[in-house]
Amino acid sequence: MDRIKKFIIDVGWPRAIIALFLLSLFILAPFVNVRIDSSINDTLIRFGMNGILVLAMVPMVQSGCGLNFGLPLGIIAGLLGATISLEMNATGFIGFLVAIAMATPFAVIFGWGYGQLLNKVKGGEMMIATYVGFSSVAFMCIMWLLLPFKNPSMVWGYAGKGLRTTISVQEYWGGVLNNFLSIRLTQFFSIPTGTLLFFALMSLLLWAFFRTKTGNAISAVGANPDFARAAGINIDKMRTLSVILSTLLGAIGIIVYEQSFGFIQLYMGPFYMAFPSVAAILLGGASINRATLTHVIIGTFLFQGILTMTPSVINSMLQTDMSEVIRIIVSNGMILYALTRGVRVKSR
Numbered sequence: 001m002d003r004i005k006k007f008i009i010d011v012g013w014p015r016a017i018i019a020l021f022l023l024s025l026f027i028l029a030p031f032v033n034v035r036i037d038s039s040i041n042d043t044l045i046r047f048g049m050n051g052i053l054v055l056a057m058v059p060m061v062q063s064g065c066g067l068n069f070g071l072p073l074g075i076i077a078g079l080l081g082a083t084i085s086l087e088m089n090a091t092g093f094i095g096f097l098v099a100i101a102m103a104t105p106f107a108v109i110f111g112w113g114y115g116q117l118l119n120k121v122k123g124g125e126m127m128i129a130t131y132v133g134f135s136s137v138a139f140m141c142i143m144w145l146l147l148p149f150k151n152p153s154m155v156w157g158y159a160g161k162g163l164r165t166t167i168s169v170q171e172y173w174g175g176v177l178n179n180f181l182s183i184r185l186t187q188f189f190s191i192p193t194g195t196l197l198f199f200a201l202m203s204l205l206l207w208a209f210f211r212t213k214t215g216n217a218i219s220a221v222g223a224n225p226d227f228a229r230a231a232g233i234n235i236d237k238m239r240t241l242s243v244i245l246s247t248l249l250g251a252i253g254i255i256v257y258e259q260s261f262g263f264i265q266l267y268m269g270p271f272y273m274a275f276p277s278v279a280a281i282l283l284g285g286a287s288i289n290r291a292t293l294t295h296v297i298i299g300t301f302l303f304q305g306i307l308t309m310t311p312s313v314i315n316s317m318l319q320t321d322m323s324e325v326i327r328i329i330v331s332n333g334m335i336l337y338a339l340t341r342g343v344r345v346k347s348r
Contacts, residue, residue, distance in 0.1 A: 059279075073114055087151050
């Protein structure tokens with residue numbers, strides 16, 4: 001009994017309760033005619049497609065810049081890379097890699113400018129980051145209409161210019177990771193091996209980076225800026241580097257999301273995409289000043305698992321289609337809880 005109490009205290013009561021709630025949904029699913037294998041399959045797919053977007057939170061948290069509410073800036077870099085890849089008619093793994101390659105310079109440039117701004121507003125990074133994300137999405141609503149794309153599958157048919165709101169990537173590089181080495185166990189359950197391996201690769205690279213001299217310097221800046229300054233570390237440089245890295249991961253993350261989702265969503269699509277990622281890493285146990293890969297994995301699985309299971313189970317129990325309403329209530333409820341938890345941790 002004491003071991004169980006100690007384990008729950010180490011894990012944290014909030015995470016333990018959420019995990020038990022998710023487990024209860026999986027147990028209840030077969031009794032309300034919800035297929036358990038299909039539900040696990042959806043959860044794994046959602047985990048893979050959102051994992052790198054949550055991973056993008058880690059560098060900025062570790063450097064003391066707070067949670068990256070400006071994630072839409074990195075997402076926009078990824079959208080630019082994806083649309084350029086489609087404009088070049090690149091397909092398959094080549095098209096996917098071209099999208100990442102095209103997104104990288106945009107992410108570095110955007111991240112550098114974003115980092116310079118955050119260095120001038122130390123202490124208010126998260127509030128400023130939120131407005132950076134919102135304003136960048138609004139600005140790109142104009143640019144998506146003006147950029148000179150010509151691919152017929154991307155532009156508005158009646159005008160021949162300006163990008164559509166939703167663009168399909170199925171004929172280009174949709175599902176390239178999901179289908180790579182995919183393991184089908186039942187008719188409704190397959191493991192998206194490629195997506196999970198890519199997430200593992202990005203996690204491994206980030207883990208290795210934070211074991212280098214530069215990575216340790218970034219963590220030192222976040223843990224104790226005065227000590228870092230006394231040790232001769234350029235604080236502003238390390239903070240900017242962490243913002244660039246976070247923006248780059250956001251760009252790669254949205255491309256992974258798109259290949260799994262099957263579509264590119266432009267205009268207001270990225271507007272609120274930072275909030276689920278922030279909520280997921282906070283649910284995983286991260287704080288304003290510390291985030292690890294364990295927090296990313298646990299938080300993403302819990303958030304996406306509940307978001308997948310709750311609507312289907314409750315729909316089956318009530319015998320009505322309220323999936324979208326329930327999904328909005330659950331997702332925003334978890335976001336609200338995670339953000340208030342983050343504020344409490346910061347205030348201690």
